[in-house]
Amino acid sequence: MSSGLRPVRSATEADLSAELLVRMHGLMLKARLLEERLIQMYKQGDGYFWIGGPGEEAFNVPLGLLIDKGSGPQHDYCHFHYRNSGTLLAMGAEPIDALRQMKNTATDPYSGGRNFVGHYSRREWNVVPVSSPIEVQYSIAPGTALAQKRAGGRGISIVTGGDAGTAEGDFATCLVWASRPANPLPLLIIVTNNHYGISTRSEGQHGETRISDRARAFNIESKTIDGNDPGVSYRELAAAMDYVRTERKPFMLEAVLSRLHGHSSASGANAVLDEADCLKGFERTMEERKLMTRAQMDTLRAEFTLELQEAHKKVRDEPQPTGDTIFDHVFSERDLVRGDQ
Amino acid sequence: MSTMVQAIRLALHVAEERLGVTDIFGEDVGPPLGGAFTATQGLKTTWNSPLDERGIVGAAIGLALAGQRSVAEVQFCDYIFNSIDLLKQGGMIHWASNGDWNCPMTIMMPVGSGIRGSIYHSHSFDAIATHIPGFKIAIPSTPREAYGLLLSCIVDPNPCLFLVPKALMRVRSQPGEEIPGEPGDDKALSRLIDAPLGDRSKWQPQWPDTPDLFIKLGEARTVRPGRDLTVVSYGRTLPVCTRAAEELVSEGVEVEVIDLRSLWPYDWAAVKASVQRTGRVLFVNEDTEVTNFGEHLLRRTVDELFYELLAPPKLLAGAHIPGIGLADNLEMASVPQLASIRTAMLDLARSQP
Numbered sequence: 001m002s003s004g005l006r007p008v009r010s011a012t013e014a015d016l017s018a019e020l021l022v023r024m025h026g027l028m029l030k031a032r033l034l035e036e037r038l039i040q041m042y043k044q045g046d047g048y049f050w051i052g053g054p055g056e057e058a059f060n061v062p063l064g065l066l067i068d069k070g071s072g073p074q075h076d077y078c079h080f081h082y083r084n085s086g087t088l089l090a091m092g093a094e095p096i097d098a099l100r101q102m103k104n105t106a107t108d109p110y111s112g113g114r115n116f117v118g119h120y121s122r123r124e125w126n127v128v129p130v131s132s133p134i135e136v137q138y139s140i141a142p143g144t145a146l147a148q149k150r151a152g153g154r155g156i157s158i159v160t161g162g163d164a165g166t167a168e169g170d171f172a173t174c175l176v177w178a179s180r181p182a183n184p185l186p187l188l189i190i191v192t193n194n195h196y197g198i199s200t201r202s203e204g205q206h207g208e209t210r211i212s213d214r215a216r217a218f219n220i221e222s223k224t225i226d227g228n229d230p231g232v233s234y235r236e237l238a239a240a241m242d243y244v245r246t247e248r249k250p251f252m253l254e255a256v257l258s259r260l261h262g263h264s265s266a267s268g269a270n271a272v273l274d275e276a277d278c279l280k281g282f283e284r285t286m287e288e289r290k291l292m293t294r295a296q297m298d299t300l301r302a303e304f305t306l307e308l309q310e311a312h313k314k315v316r317d318e319p320q321p322t323g324d325t326i327f328d329h330v331f332s333e334r335d336l337v338r339g340d341q
Numbered sequence: 342m343s344t345m346v347q348a349i350r351l352a353l354h355v356a357e358e359r360l361g362v363t364d365i366f367g368e369d370v371g372p373p374l375g376g377a378f379t380a381t382q383g384l385k386t387t388w389n390s391p392l393d394e395r396g397i398v399g400a401a402i403g404l405a406l407a408g409q410r411s412v413a414e415v416q417f418c419d420y421i422f423n424s425i426d427l428l429k430q431g432g433m434i435h436w437a438s439n440g441d442w443n444c445p446m447t448i449m450m451p452v453g454s455g456i457r458g459s460i461y462h463s464h465s466f467d468a469i470a471t472h473i474p475g476f477k478i479a480i481p482s483t484p485r486e487a488y489g490l491l492l493s494c495i496v497d498p499n500p501c502l503f504l505v506p507k508a509l510m511r512v513r514s515q516p517g518e519e520i521p522g523e524p525g526d527d528k529a530l531s532r533l534i535d536a537p538l539g540d541r542s543k544w545q546p547q548w549p550d551t552p553d554l555f556i557k558l559g560e561a562r563t564v565r566p567g568r569d570l571t572v573v574s575y576g577r578t579l580p581v582c583t584r585a586a587e588e589l590v591s592e593g594v595e596v597e598v599i600d601l602r603s604l605w606p607y608d609w610a611a612v613k614a615s616v617q618r619t620g621r622v623l624f625v626n627e628d629t630e631v632t633n634f635g636e637h638l639l640r641r642t643v644d645e646l647f648y649e650l651l652a653p654p655k656l657l658a659g660a661h662i663p664g665i666g667l668a669d670n671l672e673m674a675s676v677p678q679l680a681s682i683r684t685a686m687l688d689l690a691r692s693q694p
């Protein structure tokens with residue numbers, strides 16, 4: 001069951017400021033507590049299904065911090081999958097909105113109670129709707145990247161997904177379309193490799209040594225990194241993004257990381273104890289480097305826990321969508337291309 | 342007088358010049374070929390994509406999300422079956438995001454039989470298309486309608502499927518049905534906009550000045566009026582129905598022929614009004630008959646018009662078989678033809694309780 005990674009004792013480089021590390025810690029902690037709250041909601045019957053990203057915080061939080069958030073081709077387009085809660089949080093999303101989607105309330109800003117938790121959508125930040133079919137986002141992302149290439153500037157498209165999903169044809173589509181010599185695209189192709197597709201270990205299914213090796217055949221720059229280390233993740237993401245922004249070419253980043261509550265509520269969502277926990281490792285590092293004390297971290301944890309508890313209570317009383325709304329938004333009357341809002 | 346394929350090219354020219362289309366793309370869509378059926382010759386925003394239908398549909402969705410208007414071509418509808426889930430995505434982006442995002446794109450593809458295309462160049466797509474909510478779906482039966490419907494798809498803020506009946510691509514418009522501004526002389530139009538054979542590197546099309554003519558999606562067209570029987574069709578079978586109707590005049594049967602031309606939204610009001618007048622209705626299309634779009638129309642007819650009917654409503658559609666065989670006899674036996682349509686019309690017109 002072990003992912004083969006040692007518990008992370010992050011060798012954080014000096015070029016990340018203490019302030020940034022403290023900020024990342026806060027977001028990682030909040031992201032973890034958010035997922036734990038969502039799992040609790042599921043177990044208490046305040047939601048039908050849970051899926052999310054506990055264990056991916058060390059990668060997802062830096063990703064969110066580095067994204068140029070905004071609307072339109074001058075900002076980054078985000079083609080996420082269902083484990084990016086930490087990224088959304090780091091981008092500035094309110095945790096209560098994830099709870100709303102968990103409870104499928106009418107107030108859920110991502111889907112109005114239509115979709116599972118973790119299926120974000122936010123046009124004002126270029127977060128395109130997360131969709132359940134594995135890997136389709138890899139076929140769609142080249143389209144936004146194409147628009148960005150034409151628009152000029154530094155906006156890029158970012159696509160994320162798991163390791164098992166790379167077996168789908170969409171992954172090959174992404175590599176081919178991103179690297180066409182006629183028009184290479186500013187696309188950051190991310191694979192978060194937790195070595196699992198639900199219950200199936202990758203070793204029996206994938207012959208490639210590293211997923212990132214597949215980029216080489218397309219002359220796409222690539223790297224495999226320790227996604228359990230927030231310092232490494234931050235620095236590698238920053239470097240990869242800078243390359244894509246500047247060169248207007250694709251880059252593939254494979255982040256090896258842990259899955260700490262199994263696949264989803266369908267597999268019980270219980271804590272997994274034999275995989276490296278990026279948060280624990282980072283907290284030890286923060287203590288050792290005297291950037292935070294245990295007491296400070298405990299206080300923060302208590303504060304966030306309370307905040308999420310309050311949010312949970314609030315969401316419980318919020319209205320559900322009504323049945324007469326099912327036909328709303330099948331078609332749009334508003335023309336965004338023309339400039340309608 | 343344009344052919345349907347020329348009409349499509351004229352519409353795409355208008356769309357890239359005046360309606361903000363940024364990308365017209367697909368397999369062999371750009372130079373040198375300009376489309377397997379020449380629909381995209383000489384246009385300025387065309388480009389060739391990798392041979393990857395999922396990639397084509399995915400890129401069209403991505404472009405739409407980034408606020409671009411694109412027209413993506415899938416070379417034959419027979420090859421879009423591997424992309425149904427991406428079409429599902431396109432059809433649900435607005436709805437799944439509770440109205441936050443739009444997905445304005447047009448996917449066009451040749452459909453249907455009639456060119457002896459064998460098993461894999463003869464499939465229809467209207468039955469599956471109408472099973473993908475969130476899309477608007479148009480299928481023209483004349484060049485002028487191809488022009489007007491395509492322009493409507495392109496400016497629509499929603500995803501649209503534009504199905505082009507292969508059998509009608511080379512058919513010319515009838516007098517009185519021209520696109521305003523096109524030269525009346527076929528040869529003159531061809532000289533202006535058809536690429537020469539051989540080296541085209543120096544060729545430039547000369548576009549006639551044609552207008553922004555929009556044919557509203559959801560409005561049927563009554564091709565000919567008639568008091569005895571209503572026939573509702575679209576695509577390849579529509580002109581065949583019209584011909585059969587003309588032949589039946591000598592038998593004393595007056596058939597009203599309606600071209601649905603937009604399958605979603607569709608013009609139920611027009612169908613209903615006609616059936617209320619005639620009391621008899623035949624739906625004709627060439628997709629396989631089980632869970633066929635015509636079956637939906639039949640069901641609605643029975644639900645809403647049962648007591649106004651003088652005879653059981655009928656559907657004439659393609660045989661429920663995996664494909665259409667190449668040999669002439671096989672194709673003729675697989676999908677409605679003039680004789681079978683004529684017989685079905687006559688039987689229904691004469692059927693008595």
Ligand SMILES: Cc1ncc(C[n+]2csc(CCOP(=O)(O)OP(=O)(O)O)c2C)c(N)n1
Pocket residue numbers: 083132133134135161162163164165166194196197198263
């Ligand atoms: C196209 C498709 N097939 C199957 C599923 C069911 N499914 C959901 S998640 C999953 C495993 C995905 O594994 P991976 O890509 O490694 O991502 P992870 O969940 O491990 O992050 C499967 C098979 C799906 N959602 N979509």
